[in-house]
Amino acid sequence: MKGVLLVNLGSPESPTAKDVKPYLDEFLMDKYVIDVPFLLRAFLVRGIILRKRPAKSAEAYAKVWWEEGSPLVVLSKRMFEKVKPQVSVPMALSMRYGNPNIYTGLKELADKGVTEVLLFPLYPHHAMSSTVTVLEKAEEVRKEHFPNMKFSSIPAFYNKPDYIKNLSDSIKKHLEGYDYDHLLFSYHGLPERHIRKTDITKSHCKIDGSCCNTPSPAHEFCYRHQCYETTKLVVKALGIPEGKYSQTFQSRLAGDKWLEPYTDVEVNKMPEKGIKNLAVVTPAFVADCLETLEEIAMEANHQFKEHGGENFMAVPCLNDDEEWCKTVAKWLNDWAK
Known part of the structure; x- marks a missing residue:
């Protein structure tokens, strides 16, 4: 059975230094984000950046945080909920960093009997620190937990x-x-x-x-x-x-x-x-x-x-714009045929 996993960037659990710190650690320790050898990356991130950055970033997150939570996660969920009824196969939503994570999304699909997954990184343009890290992380999770799953992915859609x-x-x-x-x-x-x-x-x-x-x-x-x-x-x-x-x-x-x-x-x-x-x-x-x-x-x-x-x-992003949601649903249904 086919299924789709939408993946966006992610967010801390709350706009507090306590929750921002592990989020930044996961994000900045990604070898596709700060692409230097592990020991140097660990020194830069854990020895320098994470000493002061979480508090500063938490202040910035607090300025934009909504009652329902992180705008990025809330808006991704709204878009997902509009696309889902228009698509003929099971869908799940994950974040590359934070929650809901990629393992959770793949397990949700596996529990529904999905064996062939279309990975859809929600980035119009291809980059190591966005598209590549999503696909690599998904493959890492697949090998460890879902070895019989097959993956394909939506390429960059910047010019579609x-x-x-x-x-x-x-x-x-x-x-x-x-x-x-x-x-x-x-x-x-x-x-x-x-x-x-x-x-x-x-x-x-x-x-x-x-x-x-x-x-x-x-x-x-x-x-x-x-x-x-x-x-x-x-x-x-x-x-x-x-x-x-x-x-x-x-x-x-x-x-x-x-x-x-x-x-x-x-x-x-x-x-x-x-x-x-x-x-x-x-x-x-x-x-x-x-x-x-x-x-x-x-x-x-x-x-x-x-x-x-x-x-x-x-100008706001596309977010859960009706026509954008219809476009995403069309792409997914075309793949599922």
């Missing part, structure tokens, strides 16, 4: 026409009546070395002004290229003129060269360039989370206005 239409329609709907000067596409950042590591040609990715626009087999797994493609396709769908939009990357950590330009740096420059009314969309996420609700809707908003901006709109 249905997804682009859903994203474009959602942006258009939320911007209705808002006279923006500029639309910023802000994607989650990655260390540049992650882009080079996922280059299957081992030679194409130069991270310059041309490689993402030069056709290559590397693009199947290139996060940077896929982000630029999403922007290009949405801009075309919405008819946004050149000069009225741009693309940046957010959420970098100190110490490494990350994808540029940086969201915070660019947002702070915009008012002096005459951009007084800004809209920001975050297409790397399908559900609103700490990075969209606190980092963009609160922090970037504040910084923009501190530097002379007047109006700021953070």
